[in-house]
Amino acid sequence: MQLIMGMLLRRRCKSYALKRITIIDTWFTALLMTHHEDFMQCQDKGNYDWGLSMKAYVTGKSIGNLMKSEFLRNVDVVYVPMNWGSCHWVGLVINLQLRNVLILDPFSAPFPDEQVSVMIKPVTELLPSLLKRFAIPALTENLTTEPFDWSRASSIYDNNGDGDCGPVSCKFLEMHAHGLGVADMARLTDDVVSRFRKVYAMDTYATFVDSPNQAA
Numbered sequence: 001m002q003l004i005m006g007m008l009l010r011r012r013c014k015s016y017a018l019k020r021i022t023i024i025d026t027w028f029t030a031l032l033m034t035h036h037e038d039f040m041q042c043q044d045k046g047n048y049d050w051g052l053s054m055k056a057y058v059t060g061k062s063i064g065n066l067m068k069s070e071f072l073r074n075v076d077v078v079y080v081p082m083n084w085g086s087c088h089w090v091g092l093v094i095n096l097q098l099r100n101v102l103i104l105d106p107f108s109a110p111f112p113d114e115q116v117s118v119m120i121k122p123v124t125e126l127l128p129s130l131l132k133r134f135a136i137p138a139l140t141e142n143l144t145t146e147p148f149d150w151s152r153a154s155s156i157y158d159n160n161g162d163g164d165c166g167p168v169s170c171k172f173l174e175m176h177a178h179g180l181g182v183a184d185m186a187r188l189t190d191d192v193v194s195r196f197r198k199v200y201a202m203d204t205y206a207t208f209v210d211s212p213n214q215a216a
Helices: 002-018 027-041 053-060 113-119 121-134 163-175 182-186 190-210
Strands: 019-021 079-082 088-095 100-103 149-152
Touching: 002 019, 002 163, 002 190, 027 053, 027 079, 027 121, 053 121, 079 121, 079 163, 088 121, 088 163, 088 182, 088 190, 113 121, 121 149, 163 182, 163 190
Parallel strands: 019 079, 100 149
Antiparallel strands: 079 088, 088 100
């Protein structure tokens, strides 16, 4: 997953920058999950120790010099995968301006909405405070720390538990970033998934092995 997301960013960063969007790696959501309980129990949330890594994501330092990606200053929409239960991947479309998270789930059956509302809390509950702490003050002056809203896309391709939820989540994010919608995601088939898995593997190899220093 990390390599696929890194490959997409390297290859698409220029077009993403023009759209004020970015793709980041799975470590971001993993860190949010790690911090969630401690932050919610912290009495002095304004001085909570987020660590350097979380600050780096907000300030755009986590992806090096590939593109300017400071939240709210350069980026309005963040695309990132999230792992649920150590066995299932979903794609998140986080709109920082509209304060909502769209979940692109390639196999929704195991997680009813009641469970999703719990799984997504590390993102919806922590992001407002994270932005308030590290984003440019002039851009967060009127920002509240109320949780972001969330929704889960319906009627999209269902991988039906075939074990391809990781690559399919990445493909959903890639499609959404290119302006494609739910109807387009519904047109994916098992054969298409099998083909783009192979393309992802070849493109990732070409990006990080054949051309490890390649600029996006």
